[in-house]
Amino acid sequence: MERPRYRAAIVGTGGIANRHAQSLAELGDRAELVAVAELDPDRAAAFAERHSVPAVYGGAEALFANERLDLVHVCTPPKAHAPLAIAAMRAGVPALVEKPTALSLSEMDELAKVQEATGTPVLTVFQHRYGAAAVRLRRLLRAGALGRPLLAVCETLWYRDDDYFAAPWRGSWDAEGGGPTMGHGIHQFDLLLSVLGPWAEVRAAAGRLSRPTDTEDVSMALARFANGSLATVVNSVVSPRETSRLRFDFEHATVEVEHLYGYTDEHWRFTPAPGHGHLAELWAADAAAPPSGHRLQIEAILDAFEAGTEAGVSLADARRTLEFAAATYASAFRGRPVAAGEIAGDDPFARGMDGGAVPWAQSRKEAIA
Ligand SMILES: NC(=O)c1ccc[n+]([C@@H]2O[C@H](COP(=O)([O-])OP(=O)(O)OC[C@H]3O[C@@H](n4cnc5c(N)ncnc54)[C@H](O)[C@@H]3O)[C@@H](O)[C@H]2O)c1
DSSP states (O other): OOOOOEEEEEEOOSTTHHHHHHHHHHTGGGEEEEEEEOSOHHHHHHHHHHTTOSEEESSHHHHHHHOOOSEEEEOSOGGGHHHHHHHHHHTTOOEEEOSSSOSSHHHHHHHHHHHHHHOOOEEEOOGGGGSHHHHHHHHHHHTTTTOOEEEEEEEEEEEOOGGGGGSTTTTOTTTTOSSHHHHTTHHHHHHHHHHHOOEEEEEEEEEOOSSSOSSOSEEEEEEEETTSOEEEEEEESEEEEEEEEEEEEESSEEEEEEESSOOOGGGEEEEEOTTOTTHHHHHOOOTTOOOSSHHHHHHHHHHHHHHTOOOSSOHHHHHHHHHHHHHHHHHHHHTSOEETTOSOTTOHHHHOTTTTOOTTHHHHHHHHO
16 A cells, blocks of 8 residues: 655754754655755745755744645744744644743643644644664553552753854743743653653752753752652753763663664663673664654654554643743742642633743843843
């Protein structure tokens, strides 16, 4: 039977859009990038030329009015994610939205309502869930081979200089939604959550230690999970020796990965507990496994479309990750633990990640004045 060829478009042709276009190209006959929509005409034209895209639009409205699409990739700064995802759902086009899906839990709930009403899904890019080793780890854990998860350490120690924050949307609560918690470490703790399952409680601290931002540049959280396990989560953009590190201690093995922006099997290390040496065979690294990245996630989405199964990362799953970010901020700024489900309704931290309670906001306003 001939496989369908999916018609995809990209909205927002900045940095990360190139990764989406390359991934679609690598999928060969399975997908075709038929159009882009971008506010900056020069950028759009250069992108279309670079990736041989036949149609260019000045905005999403014209894109949806003129193209028959199977998938739209939303690659704009975070502030535009929710409005564009809503426009996509209303046009009947599934949207794959870059992280973070939305600026707040309220926006996530609005997206869920429209998804329910239209029956058209919104998916979030969390590409590190899809690397071969992460898939294997979840499979072995669910099969009971590793025993109970006991503790985890999750560190995103990255370095972004002041120039990086010159882009007007970066480092602002209004446009980016948060600092490294929302924009950088979210990749790692999303992977952590995909392995450990629902979190129950978060205690956190956050600071703006060095960068010219409104948001935090460092946050640290201590989390308890519904299964009883404990984890620390560190998110930083002020760390000169950059690394992305995750370590899980299960009853029967330690499983670790250290990489930067993507991993292969070679970045992972598996250490069985005494008496559990046979587990190393189950882990058996695959040197040919492709690196974690956008292509694997997009491929998994097309597989799900074809099979009629639920594609990921679903809105419900992405909300759990965004709620972890909201709890990190709420705990840090309120100075007390935050339970899962606690940030709801009119809670200021449901409406915005800053919760109107950023301790350094006033001193920054005074410094700028
Ligand atoms: N998954 C990852 O590994 C990863 C890596 C980097 C960035 N990102 C995410 O990707 C998103 C974009 O980041 P970037 O660095 O590519 O940003 P960017 O500033 O380089 O590009 C964004 C583009 O979107 C355009 N744009 C803005 N609003 C628009 C609208 N309403 N309609 C059409 N075009 C619009 C801008 O003109 C710009 O060209 C962010 O959410 C970021 O967090 C993800």
